[in-house]
Amino acid sequence: MASRVFAALVLVALAAVPLLAAALDQPFYVTLTTRILVFALAALGLNLVLGFGGLVSFGHAMYMGIGAYAVGILASHGVTSGWAHLAAALGVGALVALAVGAICLRTSGMAFIMITLAFAQMLYFLAVSLRDYGGDDGLPIQARSDFGLFTLDDPVVLYYTAFVLLLAVLFLFKRLIDARFGMVLRGCRTNERRMGALGFPTLRYKLVAYVISALVCVLAGVLLANLTRFVAPSYMAWTVSGELIVMTVLGGLGTLFGPVVGAAGLLLLEELLSSLKLGVPWLDQLLNQHWLGLIGLFIVLVVLVLKRGLYGVVVDRDRRRGGQA
Amino acid sequence: MTTGLFLTQLLNGLQLGVLLFLLASGLTLVFGIMNFVNLSHGSLYMMGAYFAAAAYNASDGSFAMAALAAVPGTLLLGLLVERVALSGLYRRDHLDQVLATFGLILFFNEVVRFVWGPASVYMNVPQALSGTVDLFGLAYPSYRFAIIAVGLAVGAALYLVIHRTRVGMLIRAGASNAEMVSALGVDIKGLNSVVFALGAALAGLAGLMAGPIVSVQSGMGEPILILTLVVIVTGGIGSIRGAFYGALIVGIVDTVGRAFLPTLLREFLERSVAQAVGPAIASMLIYLLMAVVLALRPQGLFPVRHG
Numbered sequence: 001m002a003s004r005v006f007a008a009l010v011l012v013a014l015a016a017v018p019l020l021a022a023a024l025d026q027p028f029y030v031t032l033t034t035r036i037l038v039f040a041l042a043a044l045g046l047n048l049v050l051g052f053g054g055l056v057s058f059g060h061a062m063y064m065g066i067g068a069y070a071v072g073i074l075a076s077h078g079v080t081s082g083w084a085h086l087a088a089a090l091g092v093g094a095l096v097a098l099a100v101g102a103i104c105l106r107t108s109g110m111a112f113i114m115i116t117l118a119f120a121q122m123l124y125f126l127a128v129s130l131r132d133y134g135g136d137d138g139l140p141i142q143a144r145s146d147f148g149l150f151t152l153d154d155p156v157v158l159y160y161t162a163f164v165l166l167l168a169v170l171f172l173f174k175r176l177i178d179a180r181f182g183m184v185l186r187g188c189r190t191n192e193r194r195m196g197a198l199g200f201p202t203l204r205y206k207l208v209a210y211v212i213s214a215l216v217c218v219l220a221g222v223l224l225a226n227l228t229r230f231v232a233p234s235y236m237a238w239t240v241s242g243e244l245i246v247m248t249v250l251g252g253l254g255t256l257f258g259p260v261v262g263a264a265g266l267l268l269l270e271e272l273l274s275s276l277k278l279g280v281p282w283l284d285q286l287l288n289q290h291w292l293g294l295i296g297l298f299i300v301l302v303v304l305v306l307k308r309g310l311y312g313v314v315v316d317r318d319r320r321r322g323g324q325a
Numbered sequence: 326m327t328t329g330l331f332l333t334q335l336l337n338g339l340q341l342g343v344l345l346f347l348l349a350s351g352l353t354l355v356f357g358i359m360n361f362v363n364l365s366h367g368s369l370y371m372m373g374a375y376f377a378a379a380a381y382n383a384s385d386g387s388f389a390m391a392a393l394a395a396v397p398g399t400l401l402l403g404l405l406v407e408r409v410a411l412s413g414l415y416r417r418d419h420l421d422q423v424l425a426t427f428g429l430i431l432f433f434n435e436v437v438r439f440v441w442g443p444a445s446v447y448m449n450v451p452q453a454l455s456g457t458v459d460l461f462g463l464a465y466p467s468y469r470f471a472i473i474a475v476g477l478a479v480g481a482a483l484y485l486v487i488h489r490t491r492v493g494m495l496i497r498a499g500a501s502n503a504e505m506v507s508a509l510g511v512d513i514k515g516l517n518s519v520v521f522a523l524g525a526a527l528a529g530l531a532g533l534m535a536g537p538i539v540s541v542q543s544g545m546g547e548p549i550l551i552l553t554l555v556v557i558v559t560g561g562i563g564s565i566r567g568a569f570y571g572a573l574i575v576g577i578v579d580t581v582g583r584a585f586l587p588t589l590l591r592e593f594l595e596r597s598v599a600q601a602v603g604p605a606i607a608s609m610l611i612y613l614l615m616a617v618v619l620a621l622r623p624q625g626l627f628p629v630r631h632g
Contacts, residue, residue: 103619106619113419115616303417
């Protein structure tokens with residue numbers, strides 16, 4: 001019970017952010033929280049394969065990059081229709097995910113981690129070499145996606161679009177994980193050979209999960225490009241894939257809502273550390289310049305101490321009390 | 326495209342290959358014996374390069390001092406990191422190991438930025454090796470040639486240690502069945518530390534050798550770490566032989582590909598297309614190679630033989 005109340009409270013708080021920001025006259029909060037929503041969406045996608053499928057993909061930033069570049073490239077050719085952006089992003093994303101997934105899923109364990117990383121690097125270098133689209137320097141986007149009924153130009157509209165998408169994906173994943181498909185996927189995580197012996201074509205199930213999870217990341221990429229009005233190869237740097245994993249684990253691996261908590265936790269901590277003012281000049285300067293090092297130590301600590309993640313702890317407590325997670 | 330140019334690029338590829346081998350051998354041993362994924366191996370390489378550069382500049386350009394600081398320094402640092410942070414993770418799954426060592430990368434990058442500042446640090450090649458050597462009429466920088474020689478010598482020494490000594494026998498035994506080795510009364514914890522420290526020292530050596538030819542800066546370990554991962558996965562995880570051949574293949578394919586693929590493509594494609602596609606394919610070449618290898622032989626080219 002406690003976990004559901006917690007999740008509901010987080011969602012209500014997220015829904016109220018633009019109103020609060022308007023009341024406090026701090027539009028920056030909307031930008032920061034949109035960023036949280038975007039990364040929550042991506043981490044949610046990753047969690048489908050990482051948490052429920054037990055597949056450690058170290059290359060999911062690649063799909064955010066595909067989404068972002070679809071917007072950037074189409075916009076640079078004067079196509080501003082959001083539907084066209086979405087169609088291109090999801091189409092390309094699905095094709096790439098199918099091909100990459102089909103190759104990667106033949107391996108497992110360490111090799112899977114490395115080969116997903118390799119494909120993400122491949123796409124990263126492809127983006128670097130796209131000189132017509134900014135290459136290494138990245139590509140500014142002149143106009144945001146225009147969906148006819150609404151355009152993402154207004155930060156608040158963009159915020160609620162991301163929020164509604166997040167709710168939709170949460171609902172969809174809830175259904176998906178409890179369905180037969182989710183059972184098979186979780187079965188593969190525990191013992192794939194047994195699932196195979198039961199007659200399930202495990203590779204096909206894992207591939208479908210991989211493609212769905214990639215497409216959620218593509219969506220997050222489309223939103224990210226609209227948020228920053230800029231795309232660059234650094235969106236799919238391998239460190240971003242690492243951060244997505246950190247968010248998922250920080251929130252709670254294999255819990256439905258965990259990635260949202262993890263994304264919010266990590267991004268808020270980054271924001272806090274990089275702008276913290278304690279009133280001690282040398283300490284402030286140290287923190288604000290080298291906060292990434294502290295994040296690194298924080299990640300090590302999370303792995304060593306907080307194995308189940310922030311939200312996972314709450315879920316576990318519910319389970320011990322006999323309630324449903 | 327002349328033969329001389331091709332040979333030079335081939336040697337450059339070989340030089341990158343042996344550098345990769347220094348890193349890959351340590352990483353693959355750690356993985357093979359402890360079943361541990363150590364992403365922070367690239368950070369040890371970076372620390373080695375910084376130790377070398379700092380000692381080099383502090384001692385008015387003595388390469389010997391740089392070597393004395395880099396190799397033992399990285400070895401000690403490796404031991405420290407292993408004892409403090411990583412030894413608790415051996416029994417965890419790969420995900421936890423990847424995450425914790427990812428955190429260490431971020432940490433070490435900031436440590437060097439804090440200690441040595443954000444700008445690159447430079448060191449020069451030692452005086453004795455600043456010229457060129459004559460290889461069958463081809464002038465090649467002595468220092469790069471020395472890197473190749475050191476790499477090959479380390480390869481041979483590793484081969485002897487692993488196949489001819491008692492510690493090597495334990496390492497081989499640990500790679501094929503660590504639990505059985507500890508059941509036989511061997512101090513597997515000590516063996517783990519020895520292997521980790523050995524890997525760290527080799528990474529420090531790679532950092533020292535690379536110091537004069539690259540710019541020593543924060544984050545320099547990451548691109549080469551990813552190349553190293555490509556090497557050990559292509560070569561077969563846990564296998565020194567695989568690391569050796571894998572490193573040479575990746576080094577040569579990457580260097581020669583970057584040098585000649587754009588020109589080669591111009592023969593088949595229109596000039597503008599070739600100019601756009603060439604560099605892209607060249608930088609993707611080794612990842613394509615790895616994907617093809619893994620798709621056809623998921624165990625890598627030279628898998629460890631158990632049994």
